[in-house]
Amino acid sequence: MLIQGNTGCYACVPFLPSLRLLQSYESKQNPLPSTPEGGEDGEMIDVELRSVTKKFGPVVAAEDVSLQVCQGEFLTLLGPSGCGKTTTMRLIAGLETPTSGEILIREQCVTDLPPYHRNVSLMFQNYALFPHKNVFDNIAFGLKYRKVPGKERKQRVKESLALVHLPGMESRYPRQLSGGQQQRIALARALVVKPAVLLLDEPLSNLDLKMREKMRVELKQIQEQVGITFIFVTHDQQEALMLSDRVAVMDEGKIIQVGTPREVYERPRSRFVAEFVGQSNFLEGYIVDTRSSETEVELASGLRLSVPAAPHLTKGSKVAVQVRAERVRIYPERPLVRGHAFAASVERMLYIGDTIQYLLQLESHDLLMATCPTTSAPPLDRGATVWIGFDSEDCLVLPGGG
Amino acid sequence: MTTIAARPSPMQWLRGQPLVRGVLLVGPAATWLLLFLVVPFVLVLLYSFWTYRLGGVMEFTLTLENYARFFSQPVYSRILWHSFSVGLQTTALALALSYPTAYYLARRPSGSHILIFLILVPFWTSYLIRIFSWMLILMERGVLNSILLGLGITSQPIRLLFTPLAVVIGMTYSALPFMILPIYSVIRGINPDLVQAAKTLGANDLQAFVEVTLPLSMPGVMAGSVIVFIQGAGNFLAPAILGGTGADLMANVIANRFLDAFNWPFGSALSIIFLVAMMAFVLVVRKWAALESIYGPRK
Amino acid sequence: MGHVSKVSLLTNRTAAAQGRRRLSLPVSGWFLRGVTIFVYGFLYLPIVVVVIMSFHPEVYLTFPLPSYSLRWYEELLHDELMIRAMFNSLWLGGLTALLSAVIGTPCALGLVRLDFPGKRLVNTFVLAPMIIPQIITGISLLILLNAIHIPRGYPYLIIGHVLLTLPYIVVTVSSQLYGFPRELEEAALSLGANELQTFFEVTLPLIAPSIFAGMLFAFTVSFQEFVATQMWATPSTYTLPIRIFGRIRDALTPEVNVVGVLTIAVSFGVVALVQIIFRRGKRGNVYGV
Numbered sequence: 001m002l003i004q005g006n007t008g009c010y011a012c013v014p015f016l017p018s019l020r021l022l023q024s025y026e027s028k029q030n031p032l033p034s035t036p037e038g039g040e041d042g043e044m045i046d047v048e049l050r051s052v053t054k055k056f057g058p059v060v061a062a063e064d065v066s067l068q069v070c071q072g073e074f075l076t077l078l079g080p081s082g083c084g085k086t087t088t089m090r091l092i093a094g095l096e097t098p099t100s101g102e103i104l105i106r107e108q109c110v111t112d113l114p115p116y117h118r119n120v121s122l123m124f125q126n127y128a129l130f131p132h133k134n135v136f137d138n139i140a141f142g143l144k145y146r147k148v149p150g151k152e153r154k155q156r157v158k159e160s161l162a163l164v165h166l167p168g169m170e171s172r173y174p175r176q177l178s179g180g181q182q183q184r185i186a187l188a189r190a191l192v193v194k195p196a197v198l199l200l201d202e203p204l205s206n207l208d209l210k211m212r213e214k215m216r217v218e219l220k221q222i223q224e225q226v227g228i229t230f231i232f233v234t235h236d237q238q239e240a241l242m243l244s245d246r247v248a249v250m251d252e253g254k255i256i257q258v259g260t261p262r263e264v265y266e267r268p269r270s271r272f273v274a275e276f277v278g279q280s281n282f283l284e285g286y287i288v289d290t291r292s293s294e295t296e297v298e299l300a301s302g303l304r305l306s307v308p309a310a311p312h313l314t315k316g317s318k319v320a321v322q323v324r325a326e327r328v329r330i331y332p333e334r335p336l337v338r339g340h341a342f343a344a345s346v347e348r349m350l351y352i353g354d355t356i357q358y359l360l361q362l363e364s365h366d367l368l369m370a371t372c373p374t375t376s377a378p379p380l381d382r383g384a385t386v387w388i389g390f391d392s393e394d395c396l397v398l399p400g401g402g
Numbered sequence: 403m404t405t406i407a408a409r410p411s412p413m414q415w416l417r418g419q420p421l422v423r424g425v426l427l428v429g430p431a432a433t434w435l436l437l438f439l440v441v442p443f444v445l446v447l448l449y450s451f452w453t454y455r456l457g458g459v460m461e462f463t464l465t466l467e468n469y470a471r472f473f474s475q476p477v478y479s480r481i482l483w484h485s486f487s488v489g490l491q492t493t494a495l496a497l498a499l500s501y502p503t504a505y506y507l508a509r510r511p512s513g514s515h516i517l518i519f520l521i522l523v524p525f526w527t528s529y530l531i532r533i534f535s536w537m538l539i540l541m542e543r544g545v546l547n548s549i550l551l552g553l554g555i556t557s558q559p560i561r562l563l564f565t566p567l568a569v570v571i572g573m574t575y576s577a578l579p580f581m582i583l584p585i586y587s588v589i590r591g592i593n594p595d596l597v598q599a600a601k602t603l604g605a606n607d608l609q610a611f612v613e614v615t616l617p618l619s620m621p622g623v624m625a626g627s628v629i630v631f632i633q634g635a636g637n638f639l640a641p642a643i644l645g646g647t648g649a650d651l652m653a654n655v656i657a658n659r660f661l662d663a664f665n666w667p668f669g670s671a672l673s674i675i676f677l678v679a680m681m682a683f684v685l686v687v688r689k690w691a692a693l694e695s696i697y698g699p700r701k
Numbered sequence: 702m703g704h705v706s707k708v709s710l711l712t713n714r715t716a717a718a719q720g721r722r723r724l725s726l727p728v729s730g731w732f733l734r735g736v737t738i739f740v741y742g743f744l745y746l747p748i749v750v751v752v753i754m755s756f757h758p759e760v761y762l763t764f765p766l767p768s769y770s771l772r773w774y775e776e777l778l779h780d781e782l783m784i785r786a787m788f789n790s791l792w793l794g795g796l797t798a799l800l801s802a803v804i805g806t807p808c809a810l811g812l813v814r815l816d817f818p819g820k821r822l823v824n825t826f827v828l829a830p831m832i833i834p835q836i837i838t839g840i841s842l843l844i845l846l847n848a849i850h851i852p853r854g855y856p857y858l859i860i861g862h863v864l865l866t867l868p869y870i871v872v873t874v875s876s877q878l879y880g881f882p883r884e885l886e887e888a889a890l891s892l893g894a895n896e897l898q899t900f901f902e903v904t905l906p907l908i909a910p911s912i913f914a915g916m917l918f919a920f921t922v923s924f925q926e927f928v929a930t931q932m933w934a935t936p937s938t939y940t941l942p943i944r945i946f947g948r949i950r951d952a953l954t955p956e957v958n959v960v961g962v963l964t965i966a967v968s969f970g971v972v973a974l975v976q977i978i979f980r981r982g983k984r985g986n987v988y989g990v
Contacts (some may be wrong), residue, residue: 116891116892145893499736502736519976534945534961538751543764549764654833660843673836
């Protein structure tokens with residue numbers, strides 16, 4: 001079940017033991033559940049990138065990117081603008097040629113092949129439906145160039161339209177369709193040719209929120225139904241967590257971390273990943289004591305925190321302690337808990353509907369953000385004095401300071 | 403379904419050769435321009451240094467007499483100067499009429515497309531016919547005089563045709579679309595929030611215009627002015643038809659040398675001098691205008 | 702001019718409101734409207750005059766017209782030379798448009814999409830025929846073709862007209878290409894069409910409106926070209942503008958008005974065609990390509 005990297009890159013199967021070996025550190029005492037995410041059918045790797053670098057003149061858009069994507073997997077490339085995720089996607093598509101490195105699709109080297117010789121399909125942010133062709137001709141385009149005979153073409157177009165819940169639309173033109181409908185036709189067009197991998201470049205960004213949420217669900221359903229590998233590019237971390245079997249977080253042309261949504265969220269490998277995904281607090285300080293079961297960090301304010309052991313970090317190194325905002329709990333008075341508890345006052349309260357976000361200031365003048373569900377308690381006023389608490393296990397020590 | 407090419411097809415090889423593709427696509431046009439614009443121009447330069455003998459014969463001995471003739475006979479410098487001055491007058495008049503029009507059109511919330519279309523329509527009808535029509539309008543028994551006399555505004559027909567004014571009118575007329583369109587485009591592209599911002603910060607309408615719209619519209623003004631000036635100074639038909647005798651500009655003189663006098667060397671020299679003078683003028687003005695726009699908005 | 706003080710928003714809002722009431726603009730809306738109307742009148746006056754004068758019964762043109770007659774329209778029908786000139790101009794214009802499009806469209810593609818050494822140079826030179834005074838273009842081509850012993854006439858006219866109209870095609874097609882959504886081509890490539898197939902199936906149909914519009918522009922420019930053409934034509938190969946100019950010079954003008962009306966009709970037709978094409982083009986796709 002395991003494809004190990006003889007490439008030395010991130011393996012694609014998110015099973016526990018190998019993952020633990022590959023990860024350079026682990027802290028949580030609760031192990032991850034052993035149910036695999038996504039639907040892998042076997043060991044086949046659909047897409048592999050080996051040390052791919054792409055330069056545009058002096059600008060390095062992608063640097064030494066190595067990745068393996070399993071058959072049937074939904075992988076998301078996640079990162080801020082300019083991180084190289086779109087470049088990586090275009091390299092896989094064949095719209096760009098790498099400066100160095102290799103790209104393999106279904107174990108065949110395609111690095112020098114143009115897009116029309118690779119078995120990939122694309123979906124774009126602005127749908128890219130041919131405006132001068134009707135829906136049928138749009139969807140049948142790929143079939144035509146694969147020399148699929150007419151009768152079979154008609155049948156497959158019909159099937160793909162049914163797949164995206166738009167039967168009978170063959171004679172319409174793109175301009176007559178809504179954004180959501182156009183996106184679905186684009187999906188039908190991309191899938192009807194049965195590609196090895198479908199590349200999606202922020203396809204939902206042009207839709208309004210409600211349509212976006214609806215399409216997300218549909219996209220995931222269709223992917224599971226059809227079983228084709230999806231590589232999804234987005235900067236929306238919620239979307240990435242929601243849809244993916246695995247997420248590859250990128251920054252400045254490099255892959256920072258690859259893992260299941262849960263791994264990326266609960267065990268970020270670096271401050272960048274922790275910051276990009278979800279809401280975190282970062283408390284900066286130095287390691288003052290290292291023991292086998294725990295490490296002690298002293299913050300700039302003088303406050304001391306006990307955090308899970310970080311054997312790879314030495315005494316004296318500069319670190320940032322990360323605590324997720326939703327793990328910070330608020331109590332009316334000093335709680336009797338095992339973990340950390342501090343007195344604090346409410347600096348700011350933001351009512352978001354289903355959650356409330358608080359900014360709290362401790363006596364040591366450190367600031368912490370806390371997110372509470374609205375159901376737990378009514379909103380607190382500014383200036384209210386409370387106690388906050390969080391477990392040691394909810395802390396993550398990350399190297400580096402600011 | 404996946405095909406792997408054994409070796410690159412011609413199409414694929416082309417993919418990696420932007421230079422070859424560039425040459426293939428741009429080649430024919432570039433060759434056309436090279437052969438029929440650049441090379442002839444070099445020939446003109448060459449001809450300007452050759453000698454002309456009476457009777458339409460050219461002798462291929464290098465000489466500077468053509469250029470000397472330009473400077474020694476004041477009539478030619480006068481014509482060059484006159485061409486420039488007419489060009490400037492046309493530019494100024496066209497600007498005066500075009501800027502308000504362009505401004506008005508650019509600020510209309512709707513319907514400006516049709517109005518711009520209406521401005522272009524006369525442009526696509528024969529310039530020759532329209533200049534000729536100005537003859538009919540400006541002549542002594544022409545449309546304008548008849549109307550003025552009929553309405554009692556004048557008691558005698560005004561002599562308009564075959565005057566310098568007629569030439570300027572004719573040139574301004576043809577210049578209008580070339581001035582209106584660039585200014586319109588630029589003003590239309592100015593972010594309306596900028597003017598609003600200026601107003602909320604305390605500027606009244608006039609100040610907002612001077613501080614925001616005017617400087618930002620300068621690129622359009624410059625673009626239009628350069629085109630209009632070149633067209634005006636190098637105009638042939640307006641002076642030929644509306645100017646009468648003695649109204650010759652450089653274009654007329656050059657044409658005359660080639661068609662009637664067959665003195666091609668001198669005609670070539672005149673062309674070179676004219677082009678160089680014009681390019682120099684435009685470059686100088688552009689430099690000056692570019693400097694202006696740096697300081698303009700910053701007051 | 703007043704110095705705009707940029708103090709706090711609150712205080713100056715009232716000042717601005719007062720300012721607008723106090724200071725009346727020397728440039729009011731009426732002035733703008735007035736100049737605009739004058740400009741439009743100024744632009745259309747000659748066209749109107751030509752049309753009216755074409756119905757004048759006399760040889761010696763006066764205003765207002767003593768009566769209306771179709772005399773000169775009939776005369777034109779018998780004017781063989783003028784009719785021949787018209788046909789010459791028509792087919793010359795058509796040929797020019799075609800050649801210009803064939804040469805200019807790839808040029809526009811290359812200039813917009815590719816980067817190669819010398820690109821800026823080509824860019825500048827492509828626009829040159831539009832900016833350089835036509836007399837200069839006229840004499841220089843004359844000198845060249847004469848030097849290689851090609852007799853004046855149709856070769857000069859065709860070569861020269863293509864030269865003069867090339868910029869119009871390149872500009873028109875380029876401007877549509879700049880906004881062209883490349884994703885359409887990328888989608889086609891990923892679906893299995895190679896570069897050539899993508900061009901003919903996706904790119905070309907979508908830029909066809911601008912190519913056609915450019916051709917119409919080229920036709921129009923060629924149809925009314927005079928200044929450079931006079932250097933290239935001969936007594937037996939002449940275009941309509943040359944004949945017209947000759948008539949004006951010889952002061953035999955009444956028929957010229959009729960010819961004018963016809964050329965105006967042709968031009969109006971061309972411009973209307975362009976508008977229809979672009980209107981249809983815009984309706985035909987989502988991007989307004």
